[in-house]
Amino acid sequence: MHSELKPFTPSRAHPFDFGAAGHLWQRAAFGGSFDAITETAARSPREAVAALVDGPGDDPEERGLDSIWEAVLGGGDADGLRAWLIARQARCAHQVREKIALFWHSHFATSLLKVRKVDWMARQYRLFLRHGLGTFETLLRAVTRDPAMIRWLDNETNAKGHANENYGRELLELFTLGDGNYTEKDIKEASRAFTGWHILNDRYHFSKTLHDAGVKTVLGKTGPFGGDDVIRIALDQEACGRFLATKLLRFFVTPKPDAEVAASLGKEMRRNGYHLSATLKLLFGSRYFFDRKNRGGMIKSPIEYVVGAARAFQVKLDGGAAVPALRHMGQDLLAPPNVAGWPGHNEWINTASWLARVNGIRNLVTSPSVSLTQAGRALLGDRVPQTEIDRLQKSGASKRDLAHALLALPEAHMS
Template sequence: MGLATDREKTAHLLRRFGLGASVEELDFYSEGGYARAVDRLLGESAEEAPLPDAARFVGANGRLNPPDAVAWWVVRLLGTRRVLREKLTVFWHNHFATSVVKVGAAPLMVAQIETLRRLALGPFEDLLLALSRDPAMVVWLDNAQNVKGKPNENFAREVMELFTIGIGHYNEEDVREAARAFTGWSLRRIPGGPLGVSAEFLYRRAAHDDGEKTVLGTKGDLGGEDVIRLLCQRPETSRRLVRKFFAWFVRPNPDDATVERFAKAYRESGLNTLALVRAVVLSPEFLSPQAERAVVKSPVDFVIPTLRQLGVGERLAQSLPPEGQLPRRLLLPALAAGQAMRAMGMALLAPPDVSGWEGGPAWISSATMAERIRWASTLFGSGGGGRPGLRYPAESLLEAEATPSAVAARLFEVFDAPADPETLSLATQAAATKKGSGTNAMAEAASQVLFASPAFQYA
């Protein structure tokens, strides 16, 4: 254990703040040392791939259905070269957990994800304000029903409890008064358009309560923007965000002193998320042995990197026609990935509730481990779990004879697996049992052992 070289540090960086890395991507980012790798990643120096917009995923009924919207996002996850921005989009999707199951209209979810992506690395206050006015969020937390004389407290409660300061730092009177401040924040649905339907934020002036309010000790004719500003100024918000950030990207359970140090820097930057990322990735805490392979992989971190490391994402982006509806056969990798992540417990666009996914060790159960192992059959075999097999040509990974040891060793390299002689030996033995059945059968067997190994569950 220990990140001794710049290449090892860069691989660690891309496991956490990227979407994994192929050998070629690691070569690109690590050239010139770790500090240069950080600059490349945070500066988004890679030219973005030509990725299709959501309108090209519209179904035969002329509407964008939820599975189509998931496929649209998975194609971006597979093909993007702006991996930091996309990884932060996933993080914020969990933080502002909103589900298409209640929202109903997939185009509203696409618009929300695009907002998260656009503002992912900027000031948190800008992101929070945009999400507070986001039509999907308005539906999700019932703010369209929040009107003068009959306030609905759902959004006001969650913006404090989950999005900012957290339980213990506000009282019920704060919730009631904040709800009054958000009265009139509604939406207007727009039928038609390229996605079948859309919506926009609508401030209903007649539904807003103009009376005096007191929120967190501040008194006045407060509106929603005022409440958001107050919440972002509270030190509890920066601490809560940093603690959650550490759990996702560094290691679980940071001590209070560490949280306060990064929270102070975050506040001094104006809650600029890019500044927080830079402070974290250059810190001793991030590069310490305690942080290496210390975060349990989410289904996104398990599935998406394996496809990208095999080059599937880049080829998918290049194979899509420049215009028109997208043939389903070209989207099979994205569809399979979306189905697999759902089976592993992470249905994109449909988090379980407003608190998002629990994450960490909760990703692992007997059922989800079976799905992680089955992913090997999706990659190299005939599939399983109702998913078609992609039958990736494993022989293309090899430069010499496809022996069991060569197949296993190459897969460990491609998938950025921890150096574990015992697991490699078991994977080689598994491949040997399939030697007479072809390279793909050997790759499937070896990958099953790797995907089942405890160490591979950690990024």
Template sequence: MAVDTKIDPGWAWQPFTPSDTQPWDRSLAAHLYRRAGFGADLQLLDEAVAKSPHDVVDELIAINLETSDFRAVADSLAQTLLAGGDPMKLSAAWVYRLLFTPAQLLEKTTLFWHGHFATGADKVKDAAMMWRQNQLLRRHALGDFQALTQAIAKDPAMLIYLDSTSNRKSHPNENFARELMELFCLGEGHYSETDVVELARCFTGWEIRRDRFRKNRYQHDAGEKSILGQRGAFDGEQAVAIVVGRDDMPRFICRKLARYFLADELELTDDLIEIPATTMRENNLQIAPVLKQMLSSNLFYSSHARARKIKSPVELVVGMLRGLNGTTNSQLVARGLRDIGQGLFYPPNVKGWDGGRAWINSSTVLGRANLFEAILSNEDTKFEGQSLTQSLADHGIHDVDHAIDHFERCLMAVPINPATRRQLTSQFDSLGKDHEKTYRRLLHAVCSLPEFQLA
């Protein structure tokens, strides 16, 4: 999947203009929705095609808050589940949000930050705490990275996850200090061990008591510290500001964003990434302008990015359901996602999900097929609120050939290989007595194809 061709940065981040050779059509609109969200049904795609790509991106960016009606429903759903105290149930509430949110880019970016500021419920154990962190990530998802990092530095779930609930001046806890620089803001090689020790001193006195963040002034080391070349009697907030304010930080974040939204294995040279990094700096570390630039760019619509990502489990399942207007048992999906490596609220470790090729191995390939089998055989799985047969009939589809065309149009980043298509057609030659069962088996076969794993 790696592309050797050197990419011209000047061309790459220029706004994409549709042309005769690359018109703005359903296929490009579907690419945009798969990346900026989780997928779109035909109606949404047709609405997008009627606009310009820039207008669609502008709209996606503009919905940086959920509608109050949807937020009320989704929040009350999560709130209700908190009574049971089970983070796994909360995971199902997030699945519900992913399936129905009108603010797809916001939710996709929230999921990005969940992987970036990875915090696992298996260690935190407190569903309410995980929920508060999730709300925090959503609130800041497209906003100011500085504010997001300051907030996450005081988030009880994060501090419990990093064993940093207590930080005394006699024994500064280095965990959060190290991860702030290595995983959250700068990356390896951009700080020294001394920086870690000095940074940890800034966070002394920060602790979690009765599930809340507080500063214990008696345990704060008020002495002078030297961090990343700056000296002063810094406290925690000032320390975060110093790290976030480093020139390296926008490049680090933009690289991760580009891998998440554009392509898994793109060669992101310093020259190439410097342009969105500059955009981030020039916009006071706001995330939305960076995403707007990325999602509107020539690079995004080029062969360097199209079908150059392996779908994460969330993209895989939610994408299928959103693409066909499907609804199902969210608990089943939540459990299934965890089984195939992307349990919401259950990242594997503090580094989050590796993504890319790491999503696929012999076990998860089988797991992906099994999860679709479980979803499609579940009686609560409906398409446009009805059977798949009826839903297809509403689109004028009454046979296997046309059903394959429809699934390809709604779900695939690349066309189905002709040989595979012939195989599918012969395998599901006739609809038999039970049309519903045959269509569902066909959909299962399509979702298990290698082509479907690409976004």
């Protein structure tokens, strides 16, 4: 294992303090409240990471939100579903599960604009919540059979003798191996394995008559493969571990991950059977994760920015207002820009989205229920001197104006 992936051991020079605990909350979750970060900082890094990844046993907020699932779905309104997802991100205690679900939503980027069925999109997102911290193989098998994915990548027209290569291509390029780790022939052959993977009565349906049961050669292996065989073959590739590890590092740690660290993490992923929970515990507990060079240097996505602000200031987030605000900021849930998902990082900020962020947040963080000092510490850790926050506090402005001023700071858009 790469030395950077070894457990982070606090020292006098690099303590596991409020700043480090805040970093963990910002990256592994959507940010924490002052009290939650304080509590985390009192634990060892290993205990803190385990508590976050495993989540609490029972969560009344989650039970409450689950209880309205039918009502949300019954309305058939996409923005209602988006508001439900945002409410989960802002309020559910098992934050890592919500965050990894958002990661998978961008990884398996599927858009309502083409699928056009809100309940299918809802079911797909629930797959990310259910299997997001389990094994990648289970998740990938479920996503491959998901009606929204089948429609999104046109697998409904993938039939024996007339293979549609969209799913086969994205499976290798975007979901498992990454560019350069397969050939065009692999795509054609893999696509044949998914022929007949269709939808009937709004469910996955395997059409034996439309399936090509012939012999295929995929990534050097030959046999009468079906879709699950191709998935297993792809997961067996070293490139798959490296590719997924790189994406996880880019999402949780740094826009430019070290190639050797990524390769090592990929190896660990393959070793643990692509188990996400174990992988994330390793990653979040590593020296690499807590390295100062990897702190405060990532631009928050609009969802991370808005939900993180709501959590830091302990405000009740108005989902009806948050959905269009996020859209203006450049992140429309359930409608990623293309099959590659949201590019993230520098792409989040431009002249238009910056204004949308700073203006939009004012209408969302209206009644902070904690002090500016506590919210500021939760949001910014030690990245902005306390004297600056005190100076703001002394200005005599209203709580809402103070919150807005804090959230307009460039540092508030970084994590």
